Amino acid sequence: MRKLIAAINMTLDGNCDHRAGIADDELHHHYTELLRHSDTVLYGRITYQLMESYWPDVVKNPTGNPSTDEFAVAMENISKVVFSHTLKHLDWESATLAKRDIEEEVLALRQQPGKDILVGSRSLIITLLNLHLIDEFQLCIQPIIAGKGLSLFENINDRIVLHLKKTKTFGSGATVFYYEPRKP
Template identity: 70%
Template sequence: MRKIIAGINMTLDGFCDHTAIIPDEELHQHYADLLSNAGTILYGRITYQLMEYWPSVVKNPTGNKAMDEFAVIMDSIPKVVFSRTLNNVEWESATVAKRSLKEEVLSLRQQQGRDILVGSRSLIIALMKLGLVDEFQLCVHPVIAGNGLPLFENIHDRVMLKLLKTKTFGSGAVTLYYEPANKK
């Protein structure tokens, strides 16, 4: 069975704001490695549309090796997009989910292959509420944003996590790897 891994960048004060952080070469390499070891990534519409930037980098490389490699990997990984407003997508490696989040994820989980990444805040929250997240990879950046979208918004039940490991970056960012404490 494939694992569901929720991976996201956040500020020290718990907000998910990609404009508040500055991804460097080391961070791009980290996420390129994560994507290389995954079979599918799940996005909501907003995050998916932000990620549509990467095919342009594939066509016109930046010269930054880590960023350009990340773009190639991002371009090729299969993506499933959950949206109430998108009926189709232009990115060749992306499809719009036709079933509910729960049905789609349970089906994907049963298929052979590498783990499934969840890269959208809204999907992480929804999958947490369904009890379907096997692992969290929270990359906390040394930035206090002061406002924004909180990662764990509208989580009303206590969720106990078990720390598996950490990874520290030269920038001061730290990825915290957790699993739900009740997982066996």
């Protein structure tokens, strides 16, 4: 069975707005490798539209920064499944709209052969946490206190106990915590 990995950046105070973090070469390389070891990423509408509005253009017009350009190519190539009640079609060639509700879709994807499945949207992470379907967290904590913004762990139904598997620290001071949720 394929592993479902929730990977997201957040500030020390729990803000998961992408504009609050440090997106340097080292972090782009880390996420490029994560994408290469996976073959599907799950997005909600807002995160999908954010990614789709930027990364395909970088593939067509590279920045000249190798880590950014390699991330763009990895993002372009990975299959994306988008959960939305309002979108009727997607422009990104490697993206498809989910046909079932999130629990059914994820359970079906996990049964298919392939690499890991990534979850990259805050709303989906919350939903999948409440459904106890996440196998691993990769929480990248940025050394920043944002003071405001979207909290990752809002609307969690139950207490969730995590087991720390390992950590990875970057030169910027950002640290990825690899956690495994203990099943209830």
